[in-house]
Amino acid sequence: MGLAGWFKKDHEPPVPSPFEDIFGVPLCDDRTPLLDKELDDVVTQGLAAHDNLGIATVMRECHDLFKGLGSLTDCGGGDGTTARAIIKAYPHIKCTVLDLPKVVDKAPADGVVTYVAGDLFHSVPSSQAVMLKLVLHFWSDEDCVKILAQCKKAIPSREEGGKIIIIEIVVGPSLGPIMFEAQHLMDMLMMVNSKGRQRDENEWSKLFTKAGFTDYKIVKKLGARCVIEVYP
Numbered sequence: 001m002g003l004a005g006w007f008k009k010d011h012e013p014p015v016p017s018p019f020e021d022i023f024g025v026p027l028c029d030d031r032t033p034l035l036d037k038e039l040d041d042v043v044t045q046g047l048a049a050h051d052n053l054g055i056a057t058v059m060r061e062c063h064d065l066f067k068g069l070g071s072l073t074d075c076g077g078g079d080g081t082t083a084r085a086i087i088k089a090y091p092h093i094k095c096t097v098l099d100l101p102k103v104v105d106k107a108p109a110d111g112v113v114t115y116v117a118g119d120l121f122h123s124v125p126s127s128q129a130v131m132l133k134l135v136l137h138f139w140s141d142e143d144c145v146k147i148l149a150q151c152k153k154a155i156p157s158r159e160e161g162g163k164i165i166i167i168e169i170v171v172g173p174s175l176g177p178i179m180f181e182a183q184h185l186m187d188m189l190m191m192v193n194s195k196g197r198q199r200d201e202n203e204w205s206k207l208f209t210k211a212g213f214t215d216y217k218i219v220k221k222l223g224a225r226c227v228i229e230v231y232p
């Protein structure tokens, strides 16, 4: 089946991604290793390599992002590589990583990062700021609102330094035609492999309002990706 065939299918909601339509399970799911262990291993390693890119650039380009923070929860923070890089640069920040039990079970237990096994749809560990790096592009708008609402419960008011840090693509032509094309290719990738998508500023803004946030700031210093600070 090609994308054209998938578009023409008359699916009842919830509409599966093309990947799920063909294989019967989503790409990143507890059932995927049962479908094909080798595929699951390749996907897991590929995602880790891709996701761990970029935190050094974020810290270099966005000096104020972590300044003054006492604690941070990296929500969907994987093996903790990002959290460890942040602790190395800002040793006073207490970092917690929330991820699925199957990910946290394999995390190094050296006490540098506090790992919490859980589900970001149900509860997010409290901290001054919550980071969602390359997480929301995997989920539908409805799911993003649910995730953001859980994150909002985990942080204090804006006056007390509460904020959500999102690192994602903000689709738009302002970065030039090559970046714009790259952003659309990433959008296609998410459509094929997940129920997620890339979003433009207007679409992000609507999600923040629906989840109860009052304001946001976008910093465009990361090539095709941006940092969005969202305030309660």
Ligand SMILES: C[S@@+](CC[C@H](N)C(=O)[O-])C[C@H]1O[C@@H](n2cnc3c(N)ncnc32)[C@H](O)[C@@H]1O
Residues within 6 Å of the ligand: 047, 051, 052, 075, 076, 077, 078, 079, 082, 098, 099, 100, 103, 118, 119, 120, 121, 132, 133, 134, 135, 138
């Ligand atoms: C695309 S990866 C991003 C990893 C990390 N944020 C980074 O940038 O290096 C998405 C992460 O979300 C985690 N995840 C997916 N569903 C989750 C859930 N329901 N609760 C908690 N974590 C989840 C995955 O296990 C994975 O580590």
